[in-house]
Amino acid sequence: MAERTKYILDEADLPTQWYNVVSDLPEPPPPPLHPGTREPVGPEDLAPLFPQALIAQEVSTERYVDIPEEVREVYRLWRPSPLYRARRLEKALGTPARIYYKYEGVSPVGSHKPNTAVPQAFYNAAEGVTRLTTETGAGQWGSALAFACAQYGLECEVWQVRASYDQKPYRKLMMETFGATVHPSPSALTESGRKILADDPDSPGSLGIAISEAVEQAAADPNARYALGSVLNHVLMHQTVIGEEALKQFELAGDTPDLLVGCTGGGSNFGGLAFPFLREKLAGRMNPVIRAVEPAACPTLTRGTYAYDFGDTAGLTPLLKMHTLGHGFIPDPIHAGGLRYHGMSPLISHIYELGLIEALAVGQQECFAAGVRFARAEGIIPAPEPTHALAACIQEALRCKETGEEKVILTALCGHAHLDLPAYGAYLSGEMVDNELSDDVLAASLAELP
C-alpha cells in the first residue's frame, strides 16, 4: 500500500470549540496590571479597546469556548488545514525521524492569522463596533484583519511598520484590496507617532510604535476598537483549532509526536499548535517535548527577563508579565518581520517558567538554509518565520541520523513566503548577515523596564 503523505479531515471535523489551556495549568498566569495603580486591570479598563466577548475570553478559566457558527462558516473557506508527512525532506536528510507539518499557508492570506482575525472581527461587529484599528509588522496580521473585516462589514485601519510599508508594497495592496486603509508607522496622525517623528523623521518604525498608534486611535473613537494579532490569551485560544485538528490527523496517521517545534514571535501559532498537545501531555496520554524557536536577534524567551512590561513603545497598554527585551527594544531588521516583537505572550512566558516547554534561538542564515532545503524537498516555500521552526526540526532530524532514533517530529508551517521572496533573494545572493545581539544593548533596554 502506498504510504500517505497528506492527512485531510472532512469539513465535519472542523473543531466546534476552542481550547483554553489556562484551565489545565497548575497555577494561572499573573494578571495584567493597570500602569497607574499597579492593580489588576478590570473589564472596564479594557472596554475602550476590546468588545465584551473578547474581554471575557481573555480572563476565562473555562476549559472550552464554543466557536460561533458564523465564524465556523468563514473558517470553512480553508479549514480544516492539511497535515503533511515530510517524506521527501526526511529522504533528503537521510534521517530515520518522521517529520510532520501542519500547513496554515492555505488560508486566504497565506498564514495562521485569520484563525483569530475572523472571530475578533465577528465579536466586534456583533457588539455594534464599526471600525477596527491595528498594527502590522510583516503585513500578515494586517492582511488577515482586512480580510476578516470584509466578512462582517467593518472598516479596518492598519498602521504598518514603516520599513515593511516601504519594502512590502504587495502586502499593502492586499490589505487595500480587502478594503482596509493603510498608514505607514510612525505616522503624523497620532501623538505617539508625532513624538517619534520629531526625534527621528526617518524612523523605520517598530511593532511597539505601531501598536501605540493603533491603540491611541481606537481609544479616541467610541465606535472603534483595537485588535491584536498575537500575545493575548484570547488570540492564542482562537489558534488552538490548529492543534485540535492536528490531534485528529495524528490519529489518522496512527502516530504520536515525540517533539513539537514552532516559531515564536508573540507566541500564537506555537501556542495554537502546542496547547491541545500540552493538554494531552498533562493528562498523561502522550509525552512530547515542546520547543519554542525564536530569532537570535530577538530572543525574548532565551535572553529576555520575566517581568511586568508594556506591550507597546509609548506605554499605553496595561503592564503584562512576560518575557521581554524591554518595550523600547528595536530588534535588528531581520527578514522574519513577524518575530520582531520585544515581548512574548504572558501565557507562553508563564508556561515556560513552569518548565512545561523549552526554548531555542537560531540565527537567520541557518533558518533560511533550512527554508531552502525544505522548499526544494517539499515544494512549499516557507514564510521567513517558520523557517526558524524548520531549522530546529532539521537539527533534531540530523541528530536522529547519528543516533538512529525514529523520533516523531511535528511542526507548524504557519505560512508561505509568496510575498516575502525578497528575503530569500537576500539569502541566495549571500547578502544576509547575522548580527550578534550584544549584552550591553540588551542590558540598556532592560534598564528601562517600568
Ligand SMILES: *Cc1c(COP(=O)(O)O)cnc(C)c1O
Ligand atoms: C505573525 C506571524 C508569526 C509570528 O506570530 P506568532 O504569534 O508568534 O505566531 C509567525 N509566522 C507567521 C507566518 C506570521 O504571519
